[in-house]
Amino acid sequence: MINPYEPQEAIILDRIQEASNLFTLRLNFTDPEIQNAYEFEPGQFNMLYLYGVGEVAISIVSDPECSHIIDHTIRIVGRVTRGIANLKKGDRIGLRGPYGRGWPMLESKQKDVVVVTGGLGCAPVVSVINYIEQRREEFGHLNIVQGVKHTADFIWKHRYDNWREMPDTKVLLAADVGEALWPWHVGPVTSLFDQLEFDPNNVSVMMCGPEGMMRVVCDHMLDKSVPASQLFLSMERNMQCAVGHCGHCQYGSKFICKDGPVFSYEKIRDLFETKGF
Amino acid sequence: MYDDESIYNIYRNVKSLFRTFENGVRALFFQTDQLQHLLSALSSKGYNCIGPQVRDDAIIYDELHAIDQLPQGFNDQQAPGSYTLSRNNSTKFFDWANGPQAIKPNLFSPREKIWQSEQAADGAISFNTTEPDPRPIAIIGARACDVAAMKIQDQHFLEQEFIDPYYKTRRESLLVVAVNCSHPADTCFCYSTGDGPFVDDGADIVLTELNQGFLIDTYTDQGKEILKALTLLESTSEHIEQAESIKAKASAQKRSLPAFEIKTRLFNELNNDAWHEIATKCLSCGNCTSVCPTCFCHSETEVPELDGKSSTHYRQWDSCFSQGHSYIHGITIRSETSQRYRQWLTHKFASWHEQYGRSGCVGCGRCITWCPVGIDVTESLKNFEERRRD
Numbered sequence: 078m079i080n081p082y083e084p085q086e087a088i089i090l091d092r093i094q095e096a097s098n099l100f101t102l103r104l105n106f107t108d109p110e111i112q113n114a115y116e117f118e119p120g121q122f123n124m125l126y127l128y129g130v131g132e133v134a135i136s137i138v139s140d141p142e143c144s145h146i147i148d149h150t151i152r153i154v155g156r157v158t159r160g161i162a163n164l165k166k167g168d169r170i171g172l173r174g175p176y177g178r179g180w181p182m183l184e185s186k187q188k189d190v191v192v193v194t195g196g197l198g199c200a201p202v203v204s205v206i207n208y209i210e211q212r213r214e215e216f217g218h219l220n221i222v223q224g225v226k227h228t229a230d231f232i233w234k235h236r237y238d239n240w241r242e243m244p245d246t247k248v249l250l251a252a253d254v255g256e257a258l259w260p261w262h263v264g265p266v267t268s269l270f271d272q273l274e275f276d277p278n279n280v281s282v283m284m285c286g287p288e289g290m291m292r293v294v295c296d297h298m299l300d301k302s303v304p305a306s307q308l309f310l311s312m313e314r315n316m317q318c319a320v321g322h323c324g325h326c327q328y329g330s331k332f333i334c335k336d337g338p339v340f341s342y343e344k345i346r347d348l349f350e351t352k353g354f
Numbered sequence: 355m356y357d358d359e360s361i362y363n364i365y366r367n368v369k370s371l372f373r374t375f376e377n378g379v380r381a382l383f384f385q386t387d388q389l390q391h392l393l394s395a396l397s398s399k400g401y402n403c404i405g406p407q408v409r410d411d412a413i414i415y416d417e418l419h420a421i422d423q424l425p426q427g428f429n430d431q432q433a434p435g436s437y438t439l440s441r442n443n444s445t446k447f448f449d450w451a452n453g454p455q456a457i458k459p460n461l462f463s464p465r466e467k468i469w470q471s472e473q474a475a476d477g478a479i480s481f482n483t484t485e486p487d488p489r490p491i492a493i494i495g496a497r498a499c500d501v502a503a504m505k506i507q508d509q510h511f512l513e514q515e516f517i518d519p520y521y522k523t524r525r526e527s528l529l530v531v532a533v534n535c536s537h538p539a540d541t542c543f544c545y546s547t548g549d550g551p552f553v554d555d556g557a558d559i560v561l562t563e564l565n566q567g568f569l570i571d572t573y574t575d576q577g578k579e580i581l582k583a584l585t586l587l588e589s590t591s592e593h594i595e596q597a598e599s600i601k602a603k604a605s606a607q608k609r610s611l612p613a614f615e616i617k618t619r620l621f622n623e624l625n626n627d628a629w630h631e632i633a634t635k636c637l638s639c640g641n642c643t644s645v646c647p648t649c650f651c652h653s654e655t656e657v658p659e660l661d662g663k664s665s666t667h668y669r670q671w672d673s674c675f676s677q678g679h680s681y682i683h684g685i686t687i688r689s690e691t692s693q694r695y696r697q698w699l700t701h702k703f704a705s706w707h708e709q710y711g712r713s714g715c716v717g718c719g720r721c722i723t724w725c726p727v728g729i730d731v732t733e734s735l736k737n738f739e740e741r742r743r744d
Contacts, residue, residue: 080483081516082468082654082667107478128473129658129665154683169479171471315682317654320516324651324672325679327701329621330708335515351624353693 081320084126084171085111087147092166096232098153100162101138103146104172116144119204120179120311120339124319125149125161126171133157134316134334136201137175140211147172150200176319177338180205180283181309189217189275193294195224195266195286201311201338202285203236210243218274219246224266224290228252228259247274266290267297277302283339285311292349295342308342328354382586383593385567389447390421392531395583396492401529404460405494406453411439413453415460418494425450432539432719435728448495448563451539454724456500457493458647461524462507465670468520468654472664486520490527496557497535498550499542499718503647504530505556509710510650529576532557536600538607541719543732546610549716552601562597569597609719609732614739617713620704624696628737633692635727640673642721642731643698648714651679674698699734 091103102125106112117123122136133155139148153162164170182205190209192202209216221240225231231252241248249272255263262269282298284291291310298308312333314326319334326333329348331340348354384392396403397419405418408425418424424447431438432451442449469483496504511521535544535551544550553560558577562569569589572578643649653672658665672679675694680687688694706714715731722730 080469080519082669083481083483084469084471085481086479126471128471128479129656129662131656131667132654167477169473169477171479171481313682314687315678315680318652318669321514322511322516322518322650323653323669324674325653327705329700330705347621353688353690353696 081173082318084124084132084173087170087172089164089166089168089170092164095150099150099232100153101148101150102161102164102170103139103148104170105145105147106172107169112145115147115175117141117147117175118179119182119208120201121175121177122201122319122338123147123149123172123174123176124316125151125157126173127157127160127164128169128171130160131157132171132317133161134176134319136204136311136338138200138203138207140204140207142211150203152200174319176334178336180208180311180339181281181341182208185281185283186215187217187279189220189280191220191222191273191275191280191282191298193222193224193266193282193284193286193290195284195290196226196230199223199285202283205283206240210240213244217245217276217279219243220249220273220275221246222249222251222266222269222273224251224253224286226253228254228256247272249273265293267293270297281307281309283309283311288349295346295349305343305346306341309339310342310345311339312337312345381562381569381571381589381594382581383564383567383569383589384584384586386445388584389568391584392580393418393421393494395580396494396529396531398583399580401490401492403492403494406448406450406456408439412437413439413450415453415456415493415495421447424448424495429537430539432541432723433728434541434722434730435725437723446536446563448533448561449537451535451537451542452497452499452718452720454645454720456496456647457504457530458500458507460491460493461504461521461528462511462650462652462671463520465668466520467666468669469667470664471667473662483519486523488523488527490529491524492529492531494531494533496530496532497718498532498553499544499716500647501530501532501553501556502544502547502549502716503718506648506710506712506714506716507650529559529580530557531559531561534560534562534597534601535604536563538604539719539723540608541722541730542607542717543609543611543719544717545605545607547713547715547717551604551607562600564593564596564600569593609722609730611715611717611732612736612739616735616738617704617707619738620700623738624700626738628734629692629696632695632729632734632737633690635729636675636691636695637727638675638691638694639726640675641724641726642729643673643675644671645720645724646702647716647718647720648702649673653678674701695734699731703735 086107087104093101122134124132126132135149138150139146249269250261251266314333316326316334317323321332321335403418406413407423426447429442430450467484511518532553558574560571651672652669654669674697702714
């Protein structure tokens with residue numbers, strides 16, 4: 078019987094420092110049979126195991142059609158990620174996955190897409206942008222909006238610069254608190270929304286970041302007559318088993334690990350206004 | 355609570371109590387002296403018998419080899435925050451209501467090793483999963499509430515997208531000899547949840563303790579196999595009457611769930627002040643979740659060996675009342691006790707319906723008895739009966 082809790086050994090093929098507290102690990106299962114059978118979708122996540130320390134849920138940022146490459150962009154926030162940050166190319170790690178329901182990429186084809194992220198570099202939607210970049214003609218207008226609190230929180234400038242060069246793509250950046258030489262907007266991210274290009278009847282809005290920010294985006298989009306079923310949020314909660322057993326990630330009746338992490342606003346709006354779930 | 359007339363009404367409403375066998379034979383009967391044979395039959399079939407016994411002034415479930423270990427002549431008094439065991443003059447073995455645990459810890463272990471990793475000198479990591487002890491166990495004396503709770507845990511661990519191999523191994527080799535409840539505690543409310551006091555299905559063998567012996571009924575082939583070792587008699591109509599009277603009396607319980615539509619109401623009352631009022635008493639200790647036979651939350655922990663060559667991954671029961679349960683990168687989603695109590699109650703009585711098609715409460719009343727400050731879940735629910743406008 079398959080043991081859903083058991084990790085498999087993976088090797089670090091590459092380690093890329095993205096910012097002072099952010100890095101990307103490129104992984105491969107050491108067992109070629111497992112590696113060949115591995116498939117995932119944008120927005121799904123894996124459990125990464127640091128030997129002797131424990132596991133952590135990290136979303137996959139690489140492209141699903143190149144499933145021989147498994148990239149995770151990891152922010153140093155706790156015990157496990159701090160330890161993983163010290164690993165080098167060639168080091169071994171435990172890996173199990175993929176888990177969860179990802180972004181609605183197939184359903185979003187031929188539609189406009191608005192990607193809104195807040196806070197520190199939002200890895201879960203990078204997979205969305207990468208996916209569209211590889212299949213640019215299959216999607217309508219692409220809008221990428223990133224809001225940060227302080228200008229110093231802004232990372233991945235080169236990526237945003239590259240995305241800006243993509244056809245029919247708008248990249249909008251805002252910082253709540255500005256400073257000298259910040260070339261973009263100062264103010265709440267929603268104050269940029271009038272510049273977005275999308276058809277409210279034919280758009281997928283995909284967001285990731287603090288729930289307060291996502292709530293504001295949802296309200297704005299509902300005001301613009303975008304249906305709640307077309308607003309997609311990547312939710313985060315404590316995850317330990319990733320298979321719907323341990324109970325930590327429950328959000329009302331949903332298990333974020335297996336029913337999410339991506340939900341349409343329609344599915345979770347009843348609880349979204351209430352703190353403590 | 356209940357006068358003679360209402361007991362009579364319950365009695366009248368109780369439909370046919372005992373299934374008839376396919377061949378039309380009624381439940382069978384055995385005399386008390388056969389009870390040891392039942393234990394011996396289970397042991398000889400290779401079962402490790404687990405049954406009720408008195409320890410530390412409570413009835414707990416542990417390895418059972420002889421019927422003189424059973425809590426014969428004991429009775430319990432339970433109230434919010436209180437459990438007292440006393441002797442009575444009865445010769446009965448099962449004249450008491452549940453203690454703090456029964457089936458759950460035997461299937462879903464409070465703490466268990468799930469895998470181990472080893473790191474070689476060249477950095478390679480290998481993983482080995484731990485298999486649970488494959489020896490089959492037989493649990494004797496489980497009550498209707500616990501059988502109902504086991505069915506709920508089966509749904510959670512076995513009937514979803516992912517199957518828990520540890521639970522599965524134990525569950526598949528488990529045999530349950532349930533005993534119908536004769537003396538529910540003041541904290542019991544299984545009649546109102548529809549889960550007791552008598553076992554409907556889910557057990558292999560069901561016993562009803564009468565004055566001179568036991569009615570015995572089987573629901574599975576494994577159960578029928580065990581019956582072959584006993585000298586069984588046909589039950590008489592007097593036996594059945596005795597059992598029906600036990601059921602009627604055991605159904606007249608002091609507590610019950612409030613009658614309103616709890617599952618829809620709770621999520622409309624998320625900002626009710628009552629959550630804060632309950633939280634002024636609640637210690638957030640998690641006793642309720644530890645004794646709850648349906649709570650399934652668990653955390654995973656890692657224990658590395660000092661020599662660094664291996665590391666063991668454990669899982670252990672966790673509680674939504676703990677600080678760490680809702681922790682995520684520096685934030686505790688439920689920092690307030692009121693939020694934790696609300697999480698527990700809304701999960702158990704409302705979102706559980708969406709997850710598993712029924713409430714997560716089987717009316718065992720343990721969370722009432724074992725709450726150190728005596729919070730009564732049936733009273734907590736009544737706060738939400740009508741929207742309070744104060």
